[in-house]
Amino acid sequence: MPAPPRPNQKGPTSAGAAQLNQAVALHQAGRLDEAEALYRQVVAQAPGHFDATHLLGVIALQRGDLAAAETLISQALASRPKDATALNNLGTTLLRARRLDEAREQFERAAKAQPAHVDAQSNLGNVLRQLGRIAESVVPLKRAFAGSPKSAEIADLLGASLLDTGDGRGAVAVFESSVKARPREARGWLHLAIASQMAGNPKRALEAADAALAITPGDSRALGARGQALAGLGDAGLARDAFAHAVLGAPDDAVARHNFGVFLRDLGDHDAAIEQLRKAVQLDPALAAAHEALVGALVDGGRGDEAMRHGQAFASAHPDSGAALAMQAAAHFAQGRIEEAVDLYRRAAAIADADAATFLGYGNALLGAGHAAEATKQFARAVERDPQDSRARFALAMSHLRPVYDDAAQMEASRRAFSRALSELDAWFTPARAVSGARGVGSAQPFYLAYHPVDVRPLLMPYGKTVARLMASVAAPPLDPRPTAARKLRVGIAAAQVRDHSVWNAITQGWVRHFDRERIELTLFKLEPASDDETARAxxxxxxxxxxxxxxxDWAQAIVDARLDVLIYPEIGMHPLTTRLAAMRLAPVQAAAWGQPLTTGLPTIDLFISAQALEPANGASHYSERLVALPHLGVCLQPLQPAVVAPDFATLGLNPAEPLLLCPGTPFKYTPQGDAALVAIAARLQARGAGRLVFFGSHRPAMSAQVEQRMRKAFANAGVDYDRTVAWIPTLNRGRFFGLMQRSTALLDTLGFSGFNTAVQGLECDLPVVAFEDKFMRGRLASGPLRFLGLDELVATTPAEFADIALRLVEDEAWRAHVEREIAQRRHALFFDQAPVRALEDALFEAAGVAKPA
Incomplete structure (x- = not known):
């Protein structure tokens, strides 16, 4: 508290004035009892005397008698209501009583009465921070700092508010001034290190952290700041040492353990992160950031149920906490409860001190629910809150690519917005920000671009160039030269999905199972923990x-240590770690396959492995990589042969006596360009008085609802009764889906991005599949198998032809029976075809420049 002011009101007598001056001197000397006695004598001589009454209130405040302090200072203000010092002291009294809003009112009155009053401005900023009104606290704290630039306390408050509002540069300026004024205070250097890191200057952050450690060697907070700076400079090894030393020197420091845990989580070392974060919350149960990070680490580690329990426990103890809401939302999102996550994030984001991670999580949940426009707004808020957050910047750029569109014009506009965002992203990540940018690679990817029926190579090549440039800041282990003499070829496959999964079943499984072990030494890198019987077989x-x-x-080193000739990624673009690794040079030859069936755009990927039956004549022009089109379907499939379960038509709301045309695509596969064909089919079904288009609800009901809303409008415009001709049923497990296919009329492929697995499964059930053959490989994944089997009559090249084929299957029972017989006779050619595997081996030997063994 500031020293009592000099008296500024004359007493009734010269003796009274002398008493007041003597009382003030005693007060300033800390002799409160004697000062109080003299103040009371002055008040007795001059009742209501401002200075004496006010200073009696100050003494009560110093003693902790808040009720008396409030009464006395209020009495003094009755005679001088605009005295800034008295107003400030009344505010301080109310602040100590935790009556924050009332305190704020008094500090505001004091600051208005005397704008240059440093204590009033500082206290106003402080109480606004405590009220969660961080942005509002900046102005009074700046005024206080301007009046007292050497005050460490004010510098700390202002710097904290600037950091909390995302103004890292402003905080750096404050703390640079602070360390210049007080170069031997470690606290200022520590805060400068934290601010510099947030401002994207890890080099200065390291200098400041080292300066703090020079003053206070072994300080855990300074060691943590040093670790963060080293991580920002890309030196994960030294960063880990710094965090470990911080924890070793201060094992009971919850913040040190939290910082170490966050670093380990960013590295991907989930188990070690969980261990540190558990200790942090045990040491300080009120440390919300540690609880939030722990829930995130549990989610990342695949322990969603545990994450949910921890988030709920914290929320029970802190029902009004934004962090509690955010961690519950993260746990719900990880378990696929998207709508619940959206609601929780919405509530968390509405709290004044919501951080960038909350806005980022909210945006991801909204995008998952299909609310792309709102998601973009939340990603922008995340960037505004923390401009250095590379994950938020990637998410903002990728969010222009929506899952569901209203029309083709909206799709085109989104591509233009995405192109602009890519340019801005590349410009933002200057060489100084490359290491930070590398941490964001893969966190959000242009996944939905695959569903645009245009040549996307011009968009993905700039993206791939940026991603590879950022990942080049992560020092990849050096590659040893590989001998070219005749020998077995060392091939690696790095895949997240080494289990019963669409990419594994279609592509990877057959290669892994049927590579010739006399020619190929295969190392399989399983990037994700999920496992099943297929994993054990692999x-x-x-x-x-x-x-x-x-x-x-660790992954990069393990891959390089395998001394591969060729490294294959079956699914680039579907998993964060896969993309980050693929953007590095870890083998002499690196290849992608069509788990995500479009070019990667990455300059680090040399080959794109596809199939002759899937590619158009000009297919090579669609890739930044060299196209390797293997014979036939390019893969070695095996039939799924599940235990078939007969459908319960009554439960599904379907009539087995009418034609059922299955439409099993995910919502984002149904683009506006395909609506006309579906409307044409439904119109004929309506005219016949029987038949249904059967769609399957997804685990993202909002996306399904958006598709349905668009289709309803298209049907209504054409005068077609949507409810009479369309049914939506739940997603079925494999056995029930096969059972329904065996009792349906046809399976209708999606137009634009077709479905390879669903087409093959339909053919396995002898079910006629109607396919649309598009200009790009991803639009030929169903037509390819049909043409390979010689079933060209089921392949359409225009939407009108697509509708005609579907309707012929409905109306011409003899022809449909003929088609079913042809499928039954020919479908065996889809399975156990090892010719593509042998051709792949030859192509890999050629690409690696290695002679084949005799």
Missing amino acids: RRDATAFVDKPVTLD
């Missing part, structure tokens, strides 16, 4: 099976 089939690394550096 472990047996591979020459080596690697699934122990946890961090990016």
Whole structure:
């Protein structure tokens, strides 16, 4: 508290004035009892005397008698209501009583009465921070700092508010001034390190952290700041040492353990992160950031149920906490409860001190629910709150690509917005920000661009160039030269999905199972923990099976240590770690396959492995990589042969006596360009008085609802009764889906991005599949198998032809029976075809420049 003011009101007598001056001197000397006695004598001589009454209130405040302090200072203000010092002291009294809003009112009155009053401005900023009104606190704190630039306390408050509002540069300026004024105070250097890191200057952050450590060697907070700076400079090893030393020197410091845990989580070392974060919350149960990070680490580690329990427990103890809402939302999102996550994030984001991570999580949940426009707004808020957050910047750029569109014009506009966003992203990530940018690579990807029926190579090549440039800031282990003499070829496959999954079933499984072990040494890198019986089979089939690394550096080193000739990624663009690794040079030859069936755009990927039956004549022009089109379907499939379960038509709301045309695509596969064909089919079904288009609800009901809303409008415009001709049923497990296919009329492929697995499954059930053959490989994934089997009559090249084929299957029972017989006779050619595997082996030997063994 500031020293009492000099008296500024004359007493009734010269003796009274002398008493007041003597009382003030005693007060300033800390002799409160004697000062109080003299103040009371002055008041006795001059009742209501402002200075004496006010200073009696100050003494009560110093003693902690808040009720008396409030009464006395209020009495003094009755005679001088605009005295800034008295107003400030009344505010301080109310602040100590935790009557924050009332305190704020008094500090505002004091600051208005005397704008240059440093204590009033500082206290106003402080109480606004405590009220969660961080942005409003900046102005009074700036005024206080201007009046007292050497005050460490004011510098700390202002710097904290600037950091909390995302103004890292402003905070740096404050703390640079602070360390210049007080170079031997470690606290200022520590805060400068934190601010510099947030401002995207890890080099200055490291200098400041080292300066703090020079003053206070071994300080855990300064060691943590040093670790963050080193991580920002890309030196994960030294960063880990700094965090470890911080924890070793201060094992009971919850913040040190929290910082270490967050670093480990960013590395991908989930188990180690969870260990540190558990200790942090045990040491300080009120440390909300540690609880939030722990829930995130549990989610990342695949322990969603545990994350949910922890989030709910924290929320029970802190029902009004934004962090509690955000961690519950993250747990719901990880378990696929998207709508619940959206609601929780909405509530968390409405709290004044919501951080960038909350807005980022909210945006991801909204995007998952299909609310793309609102998601973009939340990603922009995340960037505004923390401009250095590379994940938020990637998310904002990618969010222009929506899952569901109203019309083709909206799709085109989104591509233009995405192109602009890519340019802005590339410009933002200057060389100084490359390491930070690398941490964002893969966190959000242009996944939905695949569903645009245009040549996307011009968009993906700039994206790939940016991603590869950022990942080049992460030092990849050096590659040893590989001998070219005749020998077995060392091939690696790095995949997240080594389990019963669409990419594994269609592509990877057949290669892993049927590579010639006399020619190929196969190392399988399993990037994700999820496992099943297919995983166990893959472990047996591979020459080596690697699934122990946890961090990016560990994975990169493990791949390089395998001394591969060729590294194949079946699914680039579908998993963060896969994309980050693929953007690095970890083998002499690197290849992508069509798990995500479009070019990667990455300059680090040399080959794109596809199939002759899937590619158009000009297919090579669609890739930044060299196209390798293997014979036939390019893969070695095996039939799924599930235990078939007969459908319960009554439960599904379907009439088995009428034609059922199955439409099993995910919502984002149904683009506006395909609506006309579906309307034409439904119009004929309506005219016949029987028949249904059967769609399947997804785990993202909002997306399904958006597709349905658009289709309803198209049907209404054409005068077609949507409810009479369309049915939506739940997604079925494999056995029930096969059972329904065996009792349906036809399966209608999606126009634009077709479905390989669903087409093959339909053919396995002898179900006629109607396919649309588009200009790009991703639009030929169903037509390819049909043409390979010689079933060209089921392939359409225009939407009108697509509708005609579907309707012929409905109306011409003899022809449909003929088609079913042809499928039954020919479908065996889809399965156990090892010719593509042999051709792949030859192509890999050629690309690697290695002679084949005799």
